[in-house]
Amino acid sequence: MDFYRTLGYVALGSYMRRLGEVSLQASAQVYQMYGMEMEVKWFPVFLSVAQNEAETVSKIAEYIGQSHVGVSLMVKEMTKAGLFETQKGPTDKRETLVKLTEKGQEMNLRMNELLEDLQDTMNEVRNECETDVLRSLMEYEQVILKKPLPERIKARLKQRERNKVTIVPFDPTNERHREGFKRINYEWIERYFKVEPLDMESLEHPEKFYIQKGGIVLLAEYQGQIVGTSALKPMTDDCMELSKMGVDNNAKGLGIGELLGQSIIDEAHRMGLKRLYLETNSRLLPALNLYQKLGFKTVKDFSSPYSRADVAMELWLG
């Protein structure tokens, strides 16, 4: 059992369950000592009914936080053991009303004795502890209810995966690069618009369309796959146009667009450009948000060779 001690908080769940299990086994012994023919698992059901906290199967289930099926089975067992008697609900015929029999009431008397002694015993235990376990557990429950663990860990996972994304310059001799650039851009263009002749040319021969003209093409690589694309094409001496910003659908949500955009901007700085320009469409909200985040501002009047362009943006590099 060193396991839990070594792992500490990481195995907290298992540890709690195990400790709970041990405590419950102790309860079984205690019931016997008090001469109660009572299975440990009956305890919550019995108390719900005996203390009139709940009297139908599903009310009991909700009260004790177990499945109604489990309660249903236990009620059956306890009825067979002579502790409970059941009848159909008088107003709602779907309900099963559960009541204590005379034997059940006797059991309840002994149960109350036990509870009293247990109360005292637990106070004794509590006094021997410096900390208050129950309070700690309840606080912990509140904290992980407010924001569950999977949600908490998601952000860290995202960061970790993002770190695995690398930005690489387009290599015309690399078939994976050519294929990725083509696939990702065809995908989004086809989804939202129509592929235009200019697209065909640039996607089939990025090296001619961008690189040989003095521009650059950057790709994002993740787990050996090309998952993002971007390209710069010279417009004037100190201005280039950003385009072909696309991210593979399977890799969305990792912030790859931002990574690519930032890399492009870094490159632009390095090349001594003064301004980046881009055209996009108002329907592509995530893209607009990304550009805005990267620092681009909308440009009022412009004309474009692409029919899909209805928004233009620019970024002045300081």
Place this chain on the structure above:
Amino acid sequence: MDFYRTLGYVALGSYMRRLGEVSLQASAQVYQMYGMEMEVKWFPVFLSVAQNEAETVSKIAEYIGQSHVGVSLMVKEMTKAGLFETQKGPTDKRETLVKLTEKGQEMNLRMNELLEDLQDTMNEVRNECETDVLRSLMEYEQVILKKPLPERIKARLKQRERNKVTIVPFDPTNERHREGFKRINYEWIERYFKVEPLDMESLEHPEKFYIQKGGIVLLAEYQGQIVGTSALKPMTDDCMELSKMGVDNNAKGLGIGELLGQSIIDEAHRMGLKRLYLETNSRLLPALNLYQKLGFKTVKDFSSPYSRADVAMELWLG
């Protein structure tokens, strides 16, 4: 789930188990997020092997605190899933050595990432809590390991049952009283010695032997049963002899002898006696202890009509 809140410490075991269960379910989601085809229950077994903490079935079982059978089954499953490979122990042919396969090692890399993130996440949770759950739980475990709950509650149960014992004067017309007095005394006399003629007379007719001579007979009653006897027989004006102190074997351990003895002493006070006298046998250690506890001192020289008597004691009433 109000149940646990209402019961508080009394249902601590169930509460812990439930909370643990919930945490473990969260883990399942996390594994999926990290792309691990890993069942939650495999987690401890996997880590034991991956971190070289244990590598045979029973070592793993001991390390993680589960049955070797469970581990055996899990190892089988994980072998089938391609994570483990097993071989018989080279020195001890009974052992099953468990090792990670290549796939298992890959999984271990991802597992380490997960553990790192989980570590950070749990630290985050910890910072949101005022108290330290794990520390609390460990402290609680230590406390109930030192003295388990059943042991703790035993003392209280004993006190509670002792309170249910009542001391009643012998009623010659009550057949239960006559039968109880006879049965309990015959039992212990026959067990240790031989029944003597004087015994026969006093046990068959206590009212003649004790009460009509000015003495008294007190009985202990518990759950409607006679479970203890005692009698006083006048010797002189201000001295009586205590005898027939017996407790039913089924009711031993409740302190009934002490209760009876104290009642007899109280009665003696009320009757204005100066001294109580008794004869017993050195083999009856518990009886000697009881008399000593009640304040009796041994008397050096004495003669007795009972052959079994080899010790005499007296108590001077202040």
Place this chain on the structure above:
DNA sequence: TTTATTTACGTAATTAATTACGTAATTATT
């Protein structure tokens, strides 16, 4: 009113663990 949805609860199947028990290998005892 008719129809759709929700609720209460049960049966059957499944899951995750255990205990009971048997066998073979190892270690201790005579």
Place this chain on the structure above:
DNA sequence: AATAATTACGTAATTAATTACGTAAATAAA
């Protein structure tokens, strides 16, 4: 060396819970 006890581990049965799913009753919506 022979015998007894212990250990390692597996199979089968059992237990305690769940999920999946179906039915009937009650409630809401059209």
